[in-house]
Amino acid sequence: xxxxxxxxxxxxxxxxxxxxxxxxxxxxxxxxxxxxxxxxxxxxxxxxxxxxxxxxxxxxxxxxxxxxxxxxxxxxxxxxxxxxxxxxxxxxxxxxxxxxxxxxxxxxxxxxxxxxxxxxxxxxxxxxxxxxxxxxxxxxxxxxxxxxxxxxxxxxxxxxxxxxxxxxxxxxxxxxxxxxxxxxxxxxxxxxxxxxxxxxxxxxxxxxxxxxxxxxxxxxxxxxxxxxxxxxxxxxxxxxxxxxxxxxxxxxxxxxxxxxxxxxxxxxxxxxxxxxxxxxxxxxxxxxxxxxxxxxxxxxxxxxxxxxxxxxxxxxxxxxxxxxxxxxxxxxxxxxxxxxxxxxxxxxxxxxxxxxxxxxxxxxxxxxxxxxxxxxxxxxxxxxxxxxxxxxxxxxxxxxxxxxxxxxxxxxxxxxxxxxxxxxxxx
Amino acid sequence: xxxxxxxxxxxxxxxxxxxxxxxxxxxxxxxxxxxxxxxxxxxxxxxxxxxxxxxxxxxxxxxxxxxxxxxxxxxxxxxxxxxxxxxxxxxxxxxxxxxxxxxxxxxxxxxxxxxxxxxxxxx
Numbered sequence: 123x124x125x126x127x128x129x130x131x132x133x134x135x136x137x138x139x140x141x142x143x144x145x146x147x148x149x150x151x152x153x154x155x156x157x158x159x160x161x162x163x164x165x166x167x168x169x170x171x172x173x174x175x176x177x178x179x180x181x182x183x184x185x186x187x188x189x190x191x192x193x194x195x196x197x198x199x200x201x202x203x204x205x206x207x208x209x210x211x212x213x214x215x216x217x218x219x220x221x222x223x224x225x226x227x228x229x230x231x232x233x234x235x236x237x238x239x240x241x242x243x244x245x246x247x248x249x250x251x252x253x254x255x256x257x258x259x260x261x262x263x264x265x266x267x268x269x270x271x272x273x274x275x276x277x278x279x280x281x282x283x284x285x286x287x288x289x290x291x292x293x294x295x296x297x298x299x300x301x302x303x304x305x306x307x308x309x310x311x312x313x314x315x316x317x318x319x320x321x322x323x324x325x326x327x328x329x330x331x332x333x334x335x336x337x338x339x340x341x342x343x344x345x346x347x348x349x350x351x352x353x354x355x356x357x358x359x360x361x362x363x364x365x366x367x368x369x370x371x372x373x374x375x376x377x378x379x380x381x382x383x384x385x386x387x388x389x390x391x392x393x394x395x396x397x398x399x400x401x402x403x404x405x406x407x408x409x410x411x412x413x414x415x416x417x418x419x420x421x422x423x424x425x426x427x428x429x430x431x432x433x434x435x436x437x438x439x440x441x442x443x444x445x446x447x448x449x450x451x452x453x454x455x456x457x458x459x460x461x462x463x464x465x466x467x468x469x470x471x472x473x474x475x476x477x478x479x480x481x482x483x484x485x486x487x488x489x490x491x492x493x494x495x496x497x498x499x500x501x502x503x504x505x506x507x508x509x510x511x512x513x514x515x516x517x518x519x520x521x522x523x524x525x526x527x528x529x530x531x532x533x534x535x536x537x538x539x540x541x542x543x544x545x546x547x548x549x
Numbered sequence: 550x551x552x553x554x555x556x557x558x559x560x561x562x563x564x565x566x567x568x569x570x571x572x573x574x575x576x577x578x579x580x581x582x583x584x585x586x587x588x589x590x591x592x593x594x595x596x597x598x599x600x601x602x603x604x605x606x607x608x609x610x611x612x613x614x615x616x617x618x619x620x621x622x623x624x625x626x627x628x629x630x631x632x633x634x635x636x637x638x639x640x641x642x643x644x645x646x647x648x649x650x651x652x653x654x655x656x657x658x659x660x661x662x663x664x665x666x667x668x669x670x671x672x
Contacts, residue, residue, distance in 0.1 A: 199562035206567055207627040212575040215629045219568040219575065226566050254602060259564035268572045272601065289564060 181239040188235040192244065195229045223267070230263035230293060234362050237290065238350065246286050250279035250396045253321070257311050259285075260292035266300035273312030278321065279396045284370045288390065291366040291374070294359035295325045295386040303329035303383065319392035328383040332376070337384075341375050370394060570603055570630050577636035579646055581617060583628065586647040587635055588614040596643060604634050611644050 202222045209215045233243040251259075254275050261270045280288050292311070299309040307328040316322055332340070343353070343360060348368045354361035367374045373389040589611045597608050606624050617635065621628045638644045 196562050199566075203562060203567070206629060209629060212577075212629075215575040216573075219573055222566055223568055223573075252602070255565050258569045262564065262566040262569040267569055286564065 181241075185236045185239040185241040188232045188239070189244065192229060192232045192236075195225055195232060198225050199229065223262075226263045227265065230290070233290060234294075234358065237362050237365050238354070238358070240365075243286065243290065246283050248282045250282055251285035251289075252277070252279050253313055253323075256280045256285050256289045257292060257313075257323070259289035260296055261311075263290075263293045264297040264300060266305075267296075269300050269305075269308050270296055271308045271310045273310050275311070275313045276315050276321075278315065280321075280390065281394050281396045284390075284394045287366045287370060288372070288388075288394070291363050291372065291388065292323065292325070294363050295374070295388070298359055299325050299327035299329070299384070299386065303327040315395070316389075319395065321390040321392075321395045323388040323390065325386040325388070326379055326383060327385075328379075328381075331378050331382050331384050334378075337376055337378065344374050344376070567627055567630050570601075570626075571633040574633050575629060577632050579636055579639060581632045581635060581646070582649060583616070583618040583621075585617050585649050586614050587611050587617070587620075587639070587644050588647065589644050593643075603630070604638060607631065607634050608638060608643060611638075614647065 199222065202218060202225060206215060206218050206222065209218055236243045254272065254277075257272060257275065261267045261272075264270075279285075296309060296311070303309060309325060309327045311323065311325050313321055313323040340360070343357075344364060344367070346364070348361070348364040350361065363374055366372070367388075371391045372394070373387075375387055377385050377387065379385045589608060592612055597605055600608060603624070603626055606626075607620055610620055610623065617628065617631055620626075620635075621631045624631070626634075635644065635646070639646050
């Protein structure tokens with residue numbers, strides 16, 4: 123067969139070379155060439171060099187269409203957000219929430235398409251997101267989100283470049299869990315820090331559970347390389363989970379749950395776990411550090427109740443922009459140089475992280491156990507405070523205090539003006 | 550991270566949707582207006598720690614009396630969400646809702662008595 127094709131090709135070439143025959147044969151030669159090409163293609167089957175490229179093209183088309191959809195959905199969501207924030211009527215707000223929910227699920231579909239096409243789903247932010255928010259972002263994009271209960275979750279974050287992918291991965295697991303459990307049962311998400319500094323997230327449902335054979339087959343698929351095959355069509359969610367987990371070195375496996383149901387475990391490597399600095403989730407940390415300031419300021423002469431609240435508000439809003447929020451907020455009220463120095467030392471690893479906001483697991487645990495005292499103790503024993511350091515920090519503290527009082531005065535002045543304005547408008 | 554020049558995506562909407570903060574609820578058990586004041590009668594650190602970030606922020610802010618409008622503005626959470634969170638906290642007894650002028654507007658008795666009083670004054 124092949125030799126026949128070659129014969130035909132050779133003959134057509136020869137006829138091409140023949141000047142006289144060229145004109146006459148041009149049309150039929152082209153036909154012949156085409157036919158021979160087709161025959162060759164039929165015989166040898168799809169050429170290995172050509173097939174992936176066409177697949178690449180298809181993936182490229184899919185992902186760029188998905189990208190356009192995503193940009194549309196994003197602006198739709200943005201407008202819905204605006205409407206929701208202005209809506210006063212519970213009835214209408216409820217309807218807006220439904221639309222928002224549909225659009226968010228649409229966004230998840232688009233992002234999954236991009237993930238499956240091997241592209242970056244896009245929209246990653248550099249800031250660390252709190253784990254609670256990562257879970258809730260995933261929960262936002264599934265159908266039965268209201269059945270998801272958030273259990274104990276440590277106050278830590280997921281690094282920015284992985285945060286959205288982790289929430290997409292969790293969304294698939296949550297979707298599975300809610301879809302395969304009774305409609306009145308809840309699905310619980312909880313997380314804890316392991317001794318190695320990695321984060322274990324568990325999604326537990328109360329369904330009937332999976333037979334052992336099916337469970338092991340699924341786990342095998344979850345552990346294998348993320349290739350798109352026939353099974354990926356039926357288990358789209360699983361394929362997305364595989365893609366995302368292999369991208370970030372995350373381990374995902376399923377297991378039977380004690381009474382009944384299934385537990386999906388997600389092990390985030392310590393390189394993805396970070397101290398929580400999200401503005402939204404950081405509220406408690408912030409208020410904790412602000413707390414000692416209140417009695418301090420109340421005791422200071424001439425500062426009324428109202429001005430203290432202004433001061434606190436001013437600072438808490440200032441911390442939102444800063445990365446090392448707690449230290450910025452607390453700085454002006456640290457009473458001794460020793461603690462200020464400790465503060466600075468404690469702050470150092472966060473600022474010197476070279477581009478990637480990574481933390482060593484030891485310091486993670488320190489922060490997990492809420493050990494500011496530990497940090498202070500460690501730094502004093504290690505540094506033994508050179509005189510220059512202490513003087514420097516002392517001066518910094520004074521400068522900060524100066525700035526602070528200036529800010530306070532300004533705030534009070536502003537308030538005064540506001541009062542005047544109010545009076546004027548009343549008149 | 551692989552970033553393609555053509556895969557830039559503007560991400561302007563937040564990923565945690567408002568309905569996820571309230572489990573989709575929009576109605577409250579109590580009449581909560583923008584000017585309604587709330588406060589925490591007995592602050593409990595343990596209780597605060599168990600709350601989700603937004604509820605915790607509300608709880609922490611309400612240690613001194615604060616209005617719903619202020620909460621919404623300073624926490625940057627929409628009023629619709631704040632209402633549900635405050636309602637939940639009030640149901641648990643963690644915060645108290647201060648009565649406002651409008652809260653009495655539904656009380657016909659009081660309105661009639663005021664009307665009576667006004668009539669007597671003008672007579």
